[in-house]
Amino acid sequence: MSAVDRRKQVLDAASKSFALFGYKATTMEQVAKIANVGKGTIYTFFTNKDELFDEILLSAIMEMKRLAEQELRSDRDFFDNLYRVLDALLEFRSEHELFIKLSQEVRDIGTPKAHEGLTKVENGIVGYLQGIVEQAKSTGEIKPLDAQVVSFVMLKLYVALTTDFNQLHKPLSKEQIKEYMMVFLADGLKASS
Amino acid sequence: MSAVDRRKQVLDAASKSFALFGYKATTMEQVAKIANVGKGTIYTFFTNKDELFDEILLSAIMEMKRLAEQELRSDRDFFDNLYRVLDALLEFRSEHELFIKLSQEVRDIGTPKAHEGLTKVENGIVGYLQGIVEQAKSTGEIKPLDAQVVSFVMLKLYVALTTDFNQLHKPLSKEQIKEYMMVFLADGLKASS
DNA sequence: AACTGACCAAAATACAATTATGGTCATTCG
DNA sequence: CGAATGACCATAATTGTATTTTGGTCAGTT
Structure with missing residues (x-):
C-alpha cells in the first residue's frame, strides 16, 4: 500500500x-x-487538523470550479452563462453535505473554523466569478466596472434572493429568481421608456 | 409628577x-x-423587559421614518430620492448608539433578543422602502415588479456595498457606492450599445 | 523507514455551589 | 385610596472545580 x-x-x-x-x-x-x-x-x-480541513475545502472549491466550467457555453451570452454558473455553484453549495453541516455548526455553536471555512468557499466562488466578469468586460458585453465589486455583488444578490429572502417570506421560484437576477444585473429597474 | x-x-x-x-x-x-x-x-x-425593549425599538423606527421623510424631494426622481433615503437610514442605523451596541452584542455573545431587535429594525426599513417603491411603480418610473422583493434587494445591496464588502476589502467611497447602487438598481450592468 | 498508539499538556466539558435577575405583591406613602 | 415601592422568590446565569477529551508527539514496533 x-x-x-x-x-x-x-x-x-x-x-x-x-x-x-x-x-x-x-x-x-x-x-x-x-x-x-x-x-x-x-x-x-x-501538519495539523486545520491543514487537513483546508485541503478538503480546497478540493471542494476545485470541484465547484469544475462544475462551473461545465456550465459555460460559448454560444450563450454573458448573462445566460452567469445565471447558469451561479445556479450550479449555489446548488452545489447548498446540497453538499459538508457545507450543510458547517452551516449548521456556525448557526448552532458558532465554531470559528467552520465559519472561516465557509467564507473561504465563498471567496472561491467570488474569485471564479471575477474571472468571468473580467472577460465580459474585455469583450465589452458589460460596463467597465471593478470586477471584484461586481462579482461580490452578484453573489450577495443571488444569496439574498435564494436564501435570505425566504427566511422571512415564501421562497421564490427558480423562474422568479432568474427574472429578478436579470433585472438587477442586466437591465436595472428603470422602466424602459 | x-x-x-x-x-x-x-x-x-x-x-x-x-x-x-x-x-x-x-x-x-x-x-x-x-x-x-x-x-x-x-x-x-x-408588562415585561421585552415589551419595554420593543417600545424603544419602535420609537427608533419611527425616528428613522421621520428622517427618511425629510429626504424625500418631489423635485427629484425616484432613484435620487431612493439613494438619499437609504443613505439617511443606514447612516442613522450605523451611528445610533443603540444599534451599534446591539450589533456588538449579537456578534460577541449572540443574544437572541438583540438579534431579533435588529431584524425588526431592518424590516421597518424594508417596509418603508416598500411604500416608496409602490409609488414609483404606480407612476411608471420603474418596472412593475413585486415591491417587497425589490425593496428587500435594495437594502441587501446597500448593506453589501457599505458593510459586507469592507469586511474583506478596502471600503468604497460614498461616490463609488452611489455609482454602484445606480448601476445595479437603475440601469444594470449591460453595456449600453 | 513507515507506521503506530501510549502518553502528555492543554482545552473542553460536566457538575455543584453561588450569585444575579425578572417579575410579584404586601406594605407604605402622598 | 390608588400609585409607588422594594423585600422577596423562583429560576436563570455565572463561577469555580473536578473530570474527561483531544490535538499533537515520539519512543518503540513492524
Whole structure:
C-alpha cells in the first residue's frame, strides 16, 4: 500500500467525518479509525487538523470550479452563462453535505473554523466569478466596472434572493429568481421608456 | 409628577441603558435606578423587559421614518430620492448608539433578543422602502415588479456595498457606492450599445 | 523507514455551589 | 385610596472545580 494511497485514505476519511459531524466534533482519532490508520500517520501527511480541513475545502472549491466550467457555453451570452454558473455553484453549495453541516455548526455553536471555512468557499466562488466578469468586460458585453465589486455583488444578490429572502417570506421560484437576477444585473429597474 | 412623566422617565432611562450596556446587561433594577423609580413602577407601564425593549425599538423606527421623510424631494426622481433615503437610514442605523451596541452584542455573545431587535429594525426599513417603491411603480418610473422583493434587494445591496464588502476589502467611497447602487438598481450592468 | 498508539499538556466539558435577575405583591406613602 | 415601592422568590446565569477529551508527539514496533 503506497504512501499516496494512505494519504487518500486519510483524506477520504476526513471528508466523511467533517461532512457527518462538522469541524469541531471531528476528532483526529475518529479520522484515524475511519481511515484504518494510526493517528500518527495522519501527521506524516498533514501538519495539523486545520491543514487537513483546508485541503478538503480546497478540493471542494476545485470541484465547484469544475462544475462551473461545465456550465459555460460559448454560444450563450454573458448573462445566460452567469445565471447558469451561479445556479450550479449555489446548488452545489447548498446540497453538499459538508457545507450543510458547517452551516449548521456556525448557526448552532458558532465554531470559528467552520465559519472561516465557509467564507473561504465563498471567496472561491467570488474569485471564479471575477474571472468571468473580467472577460465580459474585455469583450465589452458589460460596463467597465471593478470586477471584484461586481462579482461580490452578484453573489450577495443571488444569496439574498435564494436564501435570505425566504427566511422571512415564501421562497421564490427558480423562474422568479432568474427574472429578478436579470433585472438587477442586466437591465436595472428603470422602466424602459 | 404625573403618570405620563413617569412613563417617559422609565423610557428614557431604558433607552440610555440599552444603548450603553445592550439588551442582556441592562437589568430592570438598573433601569429603575436611572429613572429614579422603584422597580415595581416599571411594571405598571410595561408588562415585561421585552415589551419595554420593543417600545424603544419602535420609537427608533419611527425616528428613522421621520428622517427618511425629510429626504424625500418631489423635485427629484425616484432613484435620487431612493439613494438619499437609504443613505439617511443606514447612516442613522450605523451611528445610533443603540444599534451599534446591539450589533456588538449579537456578534460577541449572540443574544437572541438583540438579534431579533435588529431584524425588526431592518424590516421597518424594508417596509418603508416598500411604500416608496409602490409609488414609483404606480407612476411608471420603474418596472412593475413585486415591491417587497425589490425593496428587500435594495437594502441587501446597500448593506453589501457599505458593510459586507469592507469586511474583506478596502471600503468604497460614498461616490463609488452611489455609482454602484445606480448601476445595479437603475440601469444594470449591460453595456449600453 | 513507515507506521503506530501510549502518553502528555492543554482545552473542553460536566457538575455543584453561588450569585444575579425578572417579575410579584404586601406594605407604605402622598 | 390608588400609585409607588422594594423585600422577596423562583429560576436563570455565572463561577469555580473536578473530570474527561483531544490535538499533537515520539519512543518503540513492524
